[in-house]
Amino acid sequence: MMDPAVVINVARLGKTFGPVTAVEDLSFTVRAGEIFGLLGPNGAGKSTTLRMLITVLPPSAGTATVLGHDVVREADTVRSLIGYVPQERAVDRFLTGREHLELLGGLYHLSRTETNARIDELLKLVNLEEHADRVAKTYSGGMKRKLDIACGLLPNPRIVFLDEPTLGLDVQSRLKIWDYIRQLRENGITIVMTTNYLEEADQLCDRLAIIDGGTIRVIGSPLELKTGLGGDRLSVTIKEHETDTLPRLREGVMALPLVRDVRLKSGGLDILVESPEKSLPAVIEVAQRLDCSLDGIEYHRPRLDDVFVAHTGHGLRGGTPDTTEEE
Amino acid sequence: MTFQHYRQEVLALTMRWVRRLSREKFSMLFTLVQPMLFWLIFFGSLFQHAANIQVLQAPNYMSFLAGGVVVMTVLNNGLAGGVDLLFDKENGFLERMMSTPIHRSSVILSRYLFVMAITGMQILVILSIAFIFGVRLETGLPGIAVILVIGMLFGVGLTAISMALAFSVKSHGDFFSMLGFLSLPMIFLSSALVPLSAMPGWMQVVALVNPMTWVIDAVRPLIITGWDAAIPRVGMAFVILAIFDAVCLYGGAKAFRRAIG
Ligand SMILES: Nc1ncnc2c1ncn2[C@@H]1O[C@H](COP(=O)(O)OP(=O)(O)O)[C@@H](O)[C@H]1O
Ligand SMILES: [Mg+2]
Numbered sequence: 245m246m247d248p249a250v251v252i253n254v255a256r257l258g259k260t261f262g263p264v265t266a267v268e269d270l271s272f273t274v275r276a277g278e279i280f281g282l283l284g285p286n287g288a289g290k291s292t293t294l295r296m297l298i299t300v301l302p303p304s305a306g307t308a309t310v311l312g313h314d315v316v317r318e319a320d321t322v323r324s325l326i327g328y329v330p331q332e333r334a335v336d337r338f339l340t341g342r343e344h345l346e347l348l349g350g351l352y353h354l355s356r357t358e359t360n361a362r363i364d365e366l367l368k369l370v371n372l373e374e375h376a377d378r379v380a381k382t383y384s385g386g387m388k389r390k391l392d393i394a395c396g397l398l399p400n401p402r403i404v405f406l407d408e409p410t411l412g413l414d415v416q417s418r419l420k421i422w423d424y425i426r427q428l429r430e431n432g433i434t435i436v437m438t439t440n441y442l443e444e445a446d447q448l449c450d451r452l453a454i455i456d457g458g459t460i461r462v463i464g465s466p467l468e469l470k471t472g473l474g475g476d477r478l479s480v481t482i483k484e485h486e487t488d489t490l491p492r493l494r495e496g497v498m499a500l501p502l503v504r505d506v507r508l509k510s511g512g513l514d515i516l517v518e519s520p521e522k523s524l525p526a527v528i529e530v531a532q533r534l535d536c537s538l539d540g541i542e543y544h545r546p547r548l549d550d551v552f553v554a555h556t557g558h559g560l561r562g563g564t565p566d567t568t569e570e571e
Numbered sequence: 572m573t574f575q576h577y578r579q580e581v582l583a584l585t586m587r588w589v590r591r592l593s594r595e596k597f598s599m600l601f602t603l604v605q606p607m608l609f610w611l612i613f614f615g616s617l618f619q620h621a622a623n624i625q626v627l628q629a630p631n632y633m634s635f636l637a638g639g640v641v642v643m644t645v646l647n648n649g650l651a652g653g654v655d656l657l658f659d660k661e662n663g664f665l666e667r668m669m670s671t672p673i674h675r676s677s678v679i680l681s682r683y684l685f686v687m688a689i690t691g692m693q694i695l696v697i698l699s700i701a702f703i704f705g706v707r708l709e710t711g712l713p714g715i716a717v718i719l720v721i722g723m724l725f726g727v728g729l730t731a732i733s734m735a736l737a738f739s740v741k742s743h744g745d746f747f748s749m750l751g752f753l754s755l756p757m758i759f760l761s762s763a764l765v766p767l768s769a770m771p772g773w774m775q776v777v778a779l780v781n782p783m784t785w786v787i788d789a790v791r792p793l794i795i796t797g798w799d800a801a802i803p804r805v806g807m808a809f810v811i812l813a814i815f816d817a818v819c820l821y822g823g824a825k826a827f828r829r830a831i832g
Contacts, residue, residue: 299670320672326670328667330663330666330667333663334663335662338591338594338595339587339590339594343590346583347586347587348671350582350586351583351668351672351673352671353580379594395667
């Protein structure tokens with residue numbers, strides 16, 4: 245194997261369903277202990293990608309290895325090392341929560357005592373202890389999701405795959421699930437998840453791949469992606485009759501340690517900064533020292549929305565790319 | 572993969588069906604005291620007078636019908652056996668099972684074992700009720716054992732058809748219409764309700780390529796005639812079933828592989 249920090253290696257992976265190309269030419273790596281996200285709108289190919297990695301869907305092109313094992317040739321080994329939480333609430337309405345976990349214990353070939361110990365641990369983790377012996381049809385959506393997650397964790401996997409773990413949940417359940425996911429990372433488990441929520445990708449993922457129309461558009465940490473668009477920006481405007489002070493102000497601001505670049509614009513400056521909290525007072529101080537009266541100062545931080553639009557040409561909720569123009 | 576693992580998987584998956592059944596109290600009741608039984612009693616008495624004993628070659632219509640009802644029970648259960656896997660496929664439960672390191676066949680085997688255990692019990696209930704109504708099994712308890720074995724063998728192919736269907740169709744609406752399309756002709760174009768000799772020529776031809784007929788013609792003499800007449804028929808049924816099962820398993824495995832990979 246190569247770099248031990250790389251736990252998943254995907255190379256030129258593709259999947260077609262008859263005439264439909266679901267995903268094409270995907271390449272990325274996932275590092276040990278990180279939360280890796282696939283962010284994209286419905287139909288982007290997130291689930292298809294995940295299904296190939298968990299060995300339930302054979303790729304049409306390319307290769308993927310999980311912990312050094314090929315997902316096609318060594319599917320059984322891969323299966324025994326990973327956990328999976330599908331997008332659908334894959335629960336059996338007539339089984340209790342505990343029975344779900346017992347069933348999976350059998351499928352992962354755990355001993356009875358091992359299974360029971362895991363079940364106690366997991367029920368505690370997802371706060372389902374009191375409901376463990378009720379049939380799943382009496383569960384709320386959030387409870388079913390928690391059970392789903394417990395099922396995915398039962399084999400004590402080194403990597404967990406979660407497909408849209410918070411889709412359709414209320415805010416409280418969503419935050420709770422974010423908590424579990426962070427807790428897993430603290431325990432050294434690598435997490436691969438998909439989402440179509442920008443906020444979730446931004447707050448939860450260490451690194452993410454933006455996927456749209458079956459291809460990866462860009463990969464990086466949320467911060468890298470945002471700074472890739474220019475980072476935090478302070479936009480200052482000068483009182484109209486004092487614009488002659490602009491070059492002076494520019495020199496002064498440029499000298500500040502946290503400032504990366506300064507651009508002149510009509511009636512003011514665009515200042516690219518490292519840390520807006522620290523640079524804002526410094527910029528004001530420079531302006532005062534140089535006797536420039538500021539008219540206004542605006543702070544703009546690129547959001548993941550901007551990143552998404554910049555790389556896909558459309559918003560996440562907007563759906564398809566801009567193809568409505570007539571020829 | 573070791574045998575130990577395989578046994579553990581199949582056991583865990585079979586337990587799931589048993590637990591589900593025990594949750595659905597009504598369904599459990601209807602599973603054991605099932606509608607087939609009603610038709611056996613109702614039809615058996617009703618057509619007692621209409622049926623010609625000479626044609627049937629049986630002491631009465633109910634004892635003639637009993638064999639057909641036993642085999643129809645196997646048919647219905649077998650063909651419907653895949654539907655729960657269809658629901659599993661639709662709601663993602665199947666995918667969850669497929670992401671675990673199990674041998675692919677244990678999902679199918681567990682379903683077969685469960686369906687056939689239920690079917691075996693139903694056959695015993697049917698034969699007991701028939702007994703109460705005066706149907707005496709000519710071959711006694713060993714005859715019952717042979718009937719069960721034939722039923723289980725027929726069930727292999729039927730369950731395979733059902734699973735192939737479940738893995739190939741787009742929705743469960745399609746599944747049920749295909750089921751009706753298959754099961755009604757299999758019943759009516761067989762010797763379940765009428766003996767071959769009473770059928771018009773074209774129907775006899777169709778009935779002879781229907782495995783139902785061969786199975787029924789082995790079960791029926793075990794009930795109404797005795798070993799001498801039954802043994803060659805049972806032997807013939809084994810041959811037919813070996814072919815039928817092989818074809819169905821081959822098709823089922825192909826459909827399964829296409830759907831699951
Ligand atoms: N089994 C399948 N058969 C045909 N097309 C499929 C199948 N699964 C997915 N697709 C198609 O592949 C594309 C990607 O789907 P999917 O991976 O489910 O997207 P996402 O999870 O990002 O919403 C979609 O256009 C979808 O219609
Ligand atoms: Mg999806």
